[in-house]
Amino acid sequence: MSMGMVYALLGAVLAATLAGVGSAYGVKIAGQAAAGVVSEDPDQFAKVLLLQLLPGTQGIYGLLVAFITLSQIGVLGGNAVTDTHVGLMYLAACLPIAIVGLLSAIYQGKTSVSSIALVAKKPDQFGKAMLFPAMVETYAILALLISILSVTNIG
């Protein structure tokens, strides 16, 4: 296996792993808060569940970029990468969603916890509470776009 292939695979692995780790952490802390609210007020289950799920999207974005990369580099389809420079390009292309996915999922989880606390005290403010963590999502989507555009346009 060429070094190019190693770099390209590393990119796909980082995208899926880092974004996944970030999402797992975000969903975990939001889940703790959601459980706290539901234990006192079970009627809020649907609302807090939605807030808990928000930080989970980064993991999906990372997985998507990893799949596209694998289907381009000869693992699930496409041609095997033989050039080291091309492999490094795939690695660089995967980094936006890997890094931004990791950090934005953690921050979004913390924002979700705050929004869950808001719903706990004022359930009628759910609409506004959803917006705060959703804002953090913007930057994960931007990173996803850059990663997809880069991966699909290499070679």
Added chain:
Amino acid sequence: MHDSDYIYAVARLRVKEKTLLSDGDVRQMTQMKTVPEICDFLESRGWAKKDSPAAMLEAEENKLLDLMQELRLDPQFLQILAYPRLFHNLKTGIREVVTEETHEEAFYEIEGFGRSEAVRLLTDKDYDHLPDPLKGVAPQAYELMLKTRDGQALDTLVDRACLCAMEKAGKASKNKLFRQYELLSVALSDIKLAVRAQKMGKPLSFLQQALAPSSLLDTDLLARAAAKSREDLFAYLDKVGFGDAAESLKQSGAAFERWCDNKQIELLKQEKYDIASVGPVLAYYLARENEIKTARILLTAKANGFDDSVIEERVRAMYV
């Protein structure tokens, strides 16, 4: 425990904060004419339905302690919160063992150091099995009571030990609110003691022995000021940033007690927006204690036919 370990507890308490009494609720209760009216109002706010107001208040205190246990908090945090009750049980236990007079109702129900354990350990002089914070002071306090039978001296010694333990716990805490709260509690207790001692004309030596070291006050200067005169005490408090305390003292003792409690509640209000630390848990615990104390004041005042203006001087500010 890390701050993130408190997320569940804080979220749960945020829901419960909705049922805390507000300043408006307290004003409404103050205007009620009878004790049953206040009890009905409290029951409508989720308080336990009991045969007597005292039983209702006791049930609420137990509910709060049960909730704290249920939240699976750091055991050390729970123990520090229980310091005043632990030291109280020590004093009551020593009194009972030395005087052989039983006052079961005077003890707090504390797991591992309720009446039966306290009396057994003190009778056997088994100090090694006392809760850690009591081990140092217990033998000295027991001997003092045995030799002098002076309940006031016993109170002074044990209360000082309690304040020293709180000061130590506060200094060691990583949580800012917890640290501030413990240090403020010690300083306020010292001020209360200095005020009482000044009124009773206690000598400087008593004050120097009774005041616990405080990070917020120079207790030696406080003792000297209190031993000199009321004016000197006020001047010292004003100088060290407790001018409001001096002002409230000029009004009345009740106004001063109210100022002390309000000062602590003011400190807690910064925790309303924190999502993950021990701070909001402490804030909720103290807010609940404060509202139980306020309900007790209101119920006692109504039962004894106090005037509304007298009650208003005593009721505390609420957390929400």
